[in-house]
Amino acid sequence: MNLVNEEKKYVYQTYRRFELILVKGKGQFVWDDRGKKYLDFFAGVSVCNIGHCHPRVVGAIREQASRLLHVSNHYYTAPQIMLARDLVRRTFPGQVFFSNSGAEANECAIKLVRKWSNDRHPGQNRYEIIAFENSFHGRTMATLTATGQEKFHKGFEPLLPGFRYARYNDISSVDALINKHTAAIMIEPVLGEGGVYPASAEFIKALRARCDKHNLLLVFDEIQTGLGRTGRLFAYEHYGIKPDIITLGKSLAGGLPIGATIAKKDLAGVFGYGDHGSTFGGDPLPCAAAREVLGVISPSLVRDIRVRGAYFAKGLQRIKNKFPQLVKEVRSTGLMLAMELEFPGREIVEYCQKRGLLINCTQNTALRFLPPFIITRADIDKAIGILEESLIWVALKR
Numbered sequence: 001m002n003l004v005n006e007e008k009k010y011v012y013q014t015y016r017r018f019e020l021i022l023v024k025g026k027g028q029f030v031w032d033d034r035g036k037k038y039l040d041f042f043a044g045v046s047v048c049n050i051g052h053c054h055p056r057v058v059g060a061i062r063e064q065a066s067r068l069l070h071v072s073n074h075y076y077t078a079p080q081i082m083l084a085r086d087l088v089r090r091t092f093p094g095q096v097f098f099s100n101s102g103a104e105a106n107e108c109a110i111k112l113v114r115k116w117s118n119d120r121h122p123g124q125n126r127y128e129i130i131a132f133e134n135s136f137h138g139r140t141m142a143t144l145t146a147t148g149q150e151k152f153h154k155g156f157e158p159l160l161p162g163f164r165y166a167r168y169n170d171i172s173s174v175d176a177l178i179n180k181h182t183a184a185i186m187i188e189p190v191l192g193e194g195g196v197y198p199a200s201a202e203f204i205k206a207l208r209a210r211c212d213k214h215n216l217l218l219v220f221d222e223i224q225t226g227l228g229r230t231g232r233l234f235a236y237e238h239y240g241i242k243p244d245i246i247t248l249g250k251s252l253a254g255g256l257p258i259g260a261t262i263a264k265k266d267l268a269g270v271f272g273y274g275d276h277g278s279t280f281g282g283d284p285l286p287c288a289a290a291r292e293v294l295g296v297i298s299p300s301l302v303r304d305i306r307v308r309g310a311y312f313a314k315g316l317q318r319i320k321n322k323f324p325q326l327v328k329e330v331r332s333t334g335l336m337l338a339m340e341l342e343f344p345g346r347e348i349v350e351y352c353q354k355r356g357l358l359i360n361c362t363q364n365t366a367l368r369f370l371p372p373f374i375i376t377r378a379d380i381d382k383a384i385g386i387l388e389e390s391l392i393w394v395a396l397k398r
């Protein structure tokens with residue numbers, strides 16, 4: 001049986017996959033079905049951030065799986081409650097709603113904004129959310145609409161009403177959109193899928209000030225940036241401000257599906273009984289895993305992320321200086337990095353794969369690196385070596 005052919009026959013063709021069947025993962029490495037080993041600098045779009053199959057996560061899953069997998073949210077379960085407490089302790093006083101994905105976490109945030117605004121300003125149609133060009137917030141109808149990229153909208157109209165798009169890092173474009181119908185501003189502190197563009201400190205501070213002045217909610221989508229990726233536990237910590245709502249997903253449960261929406265204390269009463277819900281949201285299994293993930297991400301690991309990120313960025317910068325015709329720019333924050341190419345990056349991704357390195361390319365020309373936090377200097381040196389080789393190969397071809 002040829003698995004790839006079967007996939008083409010039986011699975012919806014929404015993913016343009018690489019010809020690679022993965023069967024095993026451990027730490028910063030994965031193995032394919034032929035036993036070949038790869039250094040994983042993508043970590044499942046920043047999901048396996050503490051490494052594949054982390055022993056503490058696997059242990060918690062085994063233990064929880066043998067005890068209780070699911071009961072409905074009609075009852076209490078300890079892992080959900082303890083995880084909510086852990087998250088609030090590491091963010092700000094507030095409450096958490098659990099779901100199963102990043103899109104659902106954002107969906108919840110959008111519903112919170114609407115309910116809050118409707119409660120507070122009944123009949124005033126204050127429901128507009130200002131989102132940003134080149135953002136990415138998910139694939140459900142609401143989060144798709146929040147995503148400020150036409151390519152994701154095409155064919156799915158009509159979109160959800162009430163979204164406007166400002167230019168990232170351009171406060172005057174935000175000011176131009178604030179009106180009496182505005183309820184919130186929703187932003188990724190670093191554009192992820194959009195190509196790793198960090199927001200400037202002045203911009204985020206100005207957004208916070210606008211929200212305070214006009215009584216708007218500031219929603220941070222930290223689904224990709226959260227839990228250490230940018231060299232702080234949460235990206236908002238770089239800016240000395242606090243958002244009103246943050247959304248998490250991806251890495252939170254160490255490789256199991258989860259979404260979490262954390263809202264500040266004042267918003268606690270916004271959802272009442274029956275206002276929102278999820279069959280699997282907050283299940284014991286992902287919540288038990290997530291508690292271990294939070295436990296692993298210690299202040300010293302977060303410090304290491306900054307050190308390793310800076311070392312990696314320096315290596316990429318060296319490559320850029322060596323190949324000014326091929327490399328346009330290097331962008332980075334913590335272990336979230338991109339190398340912008342002057343040409344489509346897919347051939348580089350494929351070259352690296354052949355040489356045993358998994359990376360990603362987004363927006364056609366931005367090589368994106370989201371390695372697990374546990375990588376060593378030797379791993380970075382190896383990745384830099386392969387990348388350099390790939391550019392020599394491209395240069396020679398030309």
Ligand SMILES: *Cc1c(COP(=O)(O)O)cnc(C)c1O
Nearest residue numbers: 101102103136137138192223224
């Ligand atoms: C991945 C991602 C999402 C969507 O998460 P899903 O789990 O795929 O629904 C939303 N926002 C950001 C910033 C993301 O990186």
